[in-house]
Amino acid sequence: MTTIANLFKTRLPILQAPMAGVQGSALAIAVCRAGGLGALPAAMLSLDVLRDELTRIQAATDAPCNVNFFCHTPPAFDADRDAGWRTALQPYYTAAGLDSNVPPGAGRAPFSTEAAEVLQAFKPAVVSFHFGLPADDLLARVRGWGAKIIASATTVEEALWLEAKGVDAIIAQGLEAGGHRGMFLTQDLTTQVGSFALLPQIVRAVKLPVIAAGGIVDAPGVAAAMALGAAGVQVGTVYLCCPECTTSAVHRKALQSTDARHTALTRLFTGAPARGIVNRVMRELGPMSDAAPAFPLATARIGPLRAHAEGQGSGDFSPLWSGQNASRCRDVSAAEITLELAQGLTR
Amino acid sequence: MTTIANLFKTRLPILQAPMAGVQGSALAIAVCRAGGLGALPAAMLSLDVLRDELTRIQAATDAPCNVNFFCHTPPAFDADRDAGWRTALQPYYTAAGLDSNVPPGAGRAPFSTEAAEVLQAFKPAVVSFHFGLPADDLLARVRGWGAKIIASATTVEEALWLEAKGVDAIIAQGLEAGGHRGMFLTQDLTTQVGSFALLPQIVRAVKLPVIAAGGIVDAPGVAAAMALGAAGVQVGTVYLCCPECTTSAVHRKALQSTDARHTALTRLFTGAPARGIVNRVMRELGPMSDAAPAFPLATARIGPLRAHAEGQGSGDFSPLWSGQNASRCRDVSAAEITLELAQGLTR
Numbered sequence: 001m002t003t004i005a006n007l008f009k010t011r012l013p014i015l016q017a018p019m020a021g022v023q024g025s026a027l028a029i030a031v032c033r034a035g036g037l038g039a040l041p042a043a044m045l046s047l048d049v050l051r052d053e054l055t056r057i058q059a060a061t062d063a064p065c066n067v068n069f070f071c072h073t074p075p076a077f078d079a080d081r082d083a084g085w086r087t088a089l090q091p092y093y094t095a096a097g098l099d100s101n102v103p104p105g106a107g108r109a110p111f112s113t114e115a116a117e118v119l120q121a122f123k124p125a126v127v128s129f130h131f132g133l134p135a136d137d138l139l140a141r142v143r144g145w146g147a148k149i150i151a152s153a154t155t156v157e158e159a160l161w162l163e164a165k166g167v168d169a170i171i172a173q174g175l176e177a178g179g180h181r182g183m184f185l186t187q188d189l190t191t192q193v194g195s196f197a198l199l200p201q202i203v204r205a206v207k208l209p210v211i212a213a214g215g216i217v218d219a220p221g222v223a224a225a226m227a228l229g230a231a232g233v234q235v236g237t238v239y240l241c242c243p244e245c246t247t248s249a250v251h252r253k254a255l256q257s258t259d260a261r262h263t264a265l266t267r268l269f270t271g272a273p274a275r276g277i278v279n280r281v282m283r284e285l286g287p288m289s290d291a292a293p294a295f296p297l298a299t300a301r302i303g304p305l306r307a308h309a310e311g312q313g314s315g316d317f318s319p320l321w322s323g324q325n326a327s328r329c330r331d332v333s334a335a336e337i338t339l340e341l342a343q344g345l346t347r
Numbered sequence: 348m349t350t351i352a353n354l355f356k357t358r359l360p361i362l363q364a365p366m367a368g369v370q371g372s373a374l375a376i377a378v379c380r381a382g383g384l385g386a387l388p389a390a391m392l393s394l395d396v397l398r399d400e401l402t403r404i405q406a407a408t409d410a411p412c413n414v415n416f417f418c419h420t421p422p423a424f425d426a427d428r429d430a431g432w433r434t435a436l437q438p439y440y441t442a443a444g445l446d447s448n449v450p451p452g453a454g455r456a457p458f459s460t461e462a463a464e465v466l467q468a469f470k471p472a473v474v475s476f477h478f479g480l481p482a483d484d485l486l487a488r489v490r491g492w493g494a495k496i497i498a499s500a501t502t503v504e505e506a507l508w509l510e511a512k513g514v515d516a517i518i519a520q521g522l523e524a525g526g527h528r529g530m531f532l533t534q535d536l537t538t539q540v541g542s543f544a545l546l547p548q549i550v551r552a553v554k555l556p557v558i559a560a561g562g563i564v565d566a567p568g569v570a571a572a573m574a575l576g577a578a579g580v581q582v583g584t585v586y587l588c589c590p591e592c593t594t595s596a597v598h599r600k601a602l603q604s605t606d607a608r609h610t611a612l613t614r615l616f617t618g619a620p621a622r623g624i625v626n627r628v629m630r631e632l633g634p635m636s637d638a639a640p641a642f643p644l645a646t647a648r649i650g651p652l653r654a655h656a657e658g659q660g661s662g663d664f665s666p667l668w669s670g671q672n673a674s675r676c677r678d679v680s681a682a683e684i685t686l687e688l689a690q691g692l693t694r
Contacts, residue, residue, distance in 0.1 A: 175541050176541040176543050190609070190625065190634065191609055193671045194521055194522050194543060196541060196568065196671075197562040197671035197672035200565075200567060200672065200674075201674050204674060214543060215544040218547075220547060220574050223574040224572070224575045227567050227571040228568065228571045261502070261503055264537035265537075287537065323544065324540045324541060324543075324544030324545075325544035325547065
């Protein structure tokens with residue numbers, strides 16, 4: 001069996017999904033040491049923190065590692081939409097006794113020349129992208145130091161587009177996946193497809209190795225993905241309660257409750273559809289409310305409500321990112337999770 | 348490996364999904380003869396036709412067969428909603444030169460005492476239900492002649508509800524599945540989950556055997572479902588282009604085109620969310636438009652537009668039911684499809 005491990009030179013064809021906001025180098029290091037491909041999500045890191053995190057990883061392991069970037073085009077600031085968003089959230093600010101005079105801000109930066117500069121000093125073995133790919137010159141620069149390049153496809157069309165751009169492997173991100181949909185050729189959510197349908201159709205459509213993502217949480221899931229033609233798997237949600245993650249207490253609690261049975265795609269926390277456990281603000285405003293401004297501008301105004309609620313032990317305003325199967329989330333080490341997943345490779 | 352074949356006394360743990368409107372006894376007979384559990388969808392049949400079809404099946408094979416019923420509660424007729432639906436469709440009637448003075452009607456009847464009467468004369472080995480279960484007395488009657496009873500669950504909660512009602516097995520209907528969502532405890536579409544996430548969670552939640560449905564189209568799909576803990580599989584879409592189906596020419600053509608890569612849940616054809624290939628009326632009215640009245644009352648008014656368009660070789664107003672993976676649809680016999688699926692059992 002040829003797996004993605006040959007391409008990445010890892011022991012296992014198991015990728016830890018980069019999960020911005022809930023993990024840093026510690027999870028990446030633990031998964032790399034266990035033989036998987038750990039990942040550092042860089043979307044929410046300043047360049048200084050990115051450099052520090054890469055330094056930590058390099059000091060801890062010489063195993064291959066993945067660094068992940070978003071590559072959206074930042075939207076122009078739209079004062080009307082911002083005002084609408086402020087109005088939609090005002091009742092919550094009032095109830096909490098908070099001042100809603102918050103500076104709007106981005107929260108997530110796309111891959112840039114400056115980030116490539118930092119990266120080049122470390123030459124990570126794998127660089128992955130979400131929301132398409134960066135501009136050709138930036139991509140060429142990453143390729144220049146020999147990094148393998150991977151990116152998410154949520155439709156067959158996106159997979160074909162990525163293949164034409166010369167990526168080394170494609171992540172088939174099924175609708176089950178937690179966090180942001182990687183969709184970039186369309187914003188029509190009806191195009192988004194479950195792993196059972198997406199994975200085999202992408203495998204048939206492209207010549208590249210395909211990494212299955214979305215709904216895989218244990219050894220049977222890995223076995224199922226490999227049966228459907230995957231060359232490897234990318235797994236996120238089941239790592240969220242590991243001690244190596246920085247997942248908040250309210251988030252961990254939600255993941256391990258029956259609340260986690262009900263997730264939805266929501267725009268409320270960033271502006272782009274991302275899957276999280278349904279909570280109060282999603283129920284009350286509607287998870288896909290048009291009131292939220294374009295990605296990533298929604299984050300700044302909901303942030304203070306989140307901080308206030310979390311301070312009181314409530315996840316009512318938190319992005320409780322989760323895939324559609326959180327049933328295996330538990331407080332065990334990332335190494336244990338990785339080795340358990342690996343048992344699915346030999347079934 | 349204990350499979351659902353032991354329960355149904357079939358050679359194979361492969362169920363042909365009942366697909367009202369596109370198949371009758373011919374497909375059921377072909378699948379039964381090939382060793383699977385064929386199914387007769389009864390939702391759109393008059394009692395006389397139901398009797399005729401059951402007679403045909405009984406004459407053709409003594410293998411176990413499944414008869415499928417919807418068990419919705421018919422809604423009260425709502426003149427305002429009906430008028431709104433007529434208004435929404437009027438431009439299409441005008442363009443087609445058709446009279447929109449059509450009697451509103453139901454199109455699909457729920458399981459009833461009269462249907463049970465017909466059924467009892469044939470005592471089918473398996474009776475399956477969609478949209479929950481019929482009233483307890485009706486269910487007891489079906490159980491009385493020894494039929495195994497199965498029904499669809501689209502959430503863990505629905506699976507637990509069905510288990511408590513005493514069904515013999517549960518169909519875990521993943522979001523990928525074509526046709527009507529079997530949802531009955533909620534109408535919130537965000538609760539609907541891909542097979543990769545739904546199947547293992549239901550398997551863990553109930554003691555009953557679980558049949559995987561949604562996105563399974565070939566042997567690798569069967570192998571994947573079994574890896575995830577299924578005791579059997581239910582497969583629909585890939586049979587749609589078999590000669591034993593009554594699928595229309597426009598429907599067959601759409602299934603075998605790249606149009607089939609884009610399906611959506613739509614209320615336009617019946618009033619309840621059902622998955623079909625996106626076509627003109629879905630694009631123009633919005634697939635989940637509130638203009639359509641409650642299930643099953645939408646059908647009557649869109650029917651003449653469908654008939655007119657199909658007469659001109661167009662599927663613009665047709666329910667082009669399909670799961671999210673139609674890529675294996677082709678004009679081969681149902682026996683060939685069934686035996687190919689069976690190869691996934693021994694991988």
